[in-house]
Amino acid sequence: MTWLDLPDDTLFGLENLPYGVFSVGGAPERRAGVRVGDLVLDLTAAAAETAAAFAPLLTAGVLNPLLAAGPGVWREVRDSVREWLTEPRYADRLRPHLVPVAEVTTHLAFDVADYVDFYSSEHHALNAGRIFRPDAAELPPNWKHLPIAYHGRAGTVVVSGTPVVRPHGQRKPRNADAPAFGPSRRLDIEAEVGFVVGVPSTAGTRVSTADFAGHVFGVCLVNDWSARDIQAWESQPLGPFLGKSFGTSVSPWIVPLDALEHARVDGPPQDPEPFEYLRTSEKWGLDLALEIRLNGHVVSRPPFATQYWTAPQQLAHLTVNGASLRTGDLFASGTVTGPERDQRGSLLELSWGGREPLELPGGEKRTFLDDGDEVVITATAPGPAGRRIGFGEVRGTVVPG
Structure with missing residues (x-):
């Protein structure tokens, strides 16, 4: 009491x-x-x-x-x-x-040292593959062998409520003969969960999955804003750069790992069996219920428990080559998407690449974000005695570039 x-x-x-x-x-x-x-x-x-x-x-x-x-x-x-x-x-x-x-x-609750963003939802990876490469294999050949990620820009991680300026860059629609320069026309969100590193590690050493709770302080919510048109043109052949680095929003409250004991669940079955350094003996899937609101209207409720790769596996992979951890490192889950249409964690998926506009109450439609649009991501998790605990929100409003 x-x-x-x-x-x-x-x-x-x-x-x-x-x-x-x-x-x-x-x-x-x-x-x-x-x-x-x-x-x-x-x-x-x-x-x-x-x-x-x-x-x-x-x-x-x-x-x-x-x-x-x-x-x-x-x-x-x-x-x-x-x-x-x-x-x-x-x-x-x-x-x-x-x-x-x-x-x-x-x-912003902590000075961000490094920022890494993973790609760990099988449902999101499948959807992205079907949207961008309908004739290709459903998943990249390495996807179930390692947690794929890109190294983001720590200096543009901002706290919830910070306006998101529409980025400019090069873009080339598929039917265009040449690229053009200008503001992104396909500005998107990615609803994610972030993990905040406390205890650093020594360069040249690995952090095992068993040591996860000895290094990670807590959990926050993340919106990995994405300019899909800039990203599509620049990611040939390398990964995300300017399509992601203009801004990443995080929630202001960091929920400590000790508060999530009742949310811990087994992750999905993994086939093939991962390499030994990625194997875990503890339950570190998390039963978090996310909710995405666009201009006040709920458009999706992604379930985090469906993530294929867990946070301890991500941390182990991040350091397996000897890369060191620093206090204030942030690594994010990647887009959280479930198997159902109303569980998709990005507008890319909700509008199926812009081909199926999302209809909002009042008749408005969206494929991607307009200037003035506000996105709010919240989440809750099971607590003791049937209670639920909250993460607050990560909020951002798009303003013209």
């Missing part, structure tokens, strides 16, 4: 307690915070008030010092916050450090 007055159905109860960074009233100072109900606990102030040993880790205006401290400290902070919010003796001391979430401005 908590001395806070929390609704029974809150997605941000004591079983969740996600971390973020916030400011209040236009003040420049950024503080670490924990979301609880419709409030934010000023974690920087609360740790100082209680003389917590970990207080110095929370004064940087980003979570990176806490991320680097490792699982022992992560558990200590989480246990302390739960104690503070349940023991009545802390109530009078901590109430001044609780701020309504409606009054805070959230910021």
Whole structure:
């Protein structure tokens, strides 16, 4: 029980307690915070008030010092916050450090070191193959042997609510004789789940699937904005570059791995059996229910549990060549898509490459995004005693380039 007055159905109860960074009233100072109900606990102030040993880790205006401290400290902070919010003796001391979430401005919670985006939904890969290469094999020959990924641009990862400027670049429709330059005409979304690295690794060493929870701090939501026309022309023969690097949005709240124990499930069967370094003995599929809204209307509900490659496998593959992890690394799942039409995680799939426009309430139609369109991605997961926990949202509005 908590001395806070929390609704029974809150997605941000004591079983969740996600971390973020916030400011209040236009003040420049950024503080670490924990979301609880419709409030934010000023974690920087609360740790100082209680003389917590970990207080110095929370004064940087980003979570990176806490991320680097490792699982022992992560558990200590989480246990302390739960104690503070349940023991009545802390109530009078901590109430001044609780701020309504409606009054805070959230910021990017951590300095992003590197950003890698995977391609791990079999349903998305199949759909993309059928849209772009109807006469080709359904999956690339390497797809079920390794988690495919591209290395993105860390400097353009932005927090939810940041406007997305329509990118310019070269594009060449299939029926055109030559490329043209201009704003993207096929601007898309990708609903994804991101994993935030805390503890770094040494260059030249591998991180095993068993060591996943020793390095990864928590989970957020990601929208990997994609200019499909720019991407299609530049990806011959290499992978995504300018079609992706203009912006990636992330949710402001990082849900710790410890909050997801009740969401852990087996991943889908893998055939052929992966190489030994990709094998796992623990359940690290996650039963997350995503929801995509376009201009306020639900257009898809992708299920994350259908992802073929799990996060520990992605991390193991990311480091198998000796590439090191750094505190603040972000790696994302790739588009989350389920087997049903209303579970597709991108407009590319929902409009089937633009050939089947998506109809919105009121008669509007979309193949790809118009200027002024707003996309909001949310997610929930099972918690203890039948409750659900939330991830907040990742929101972005398209503005002209």
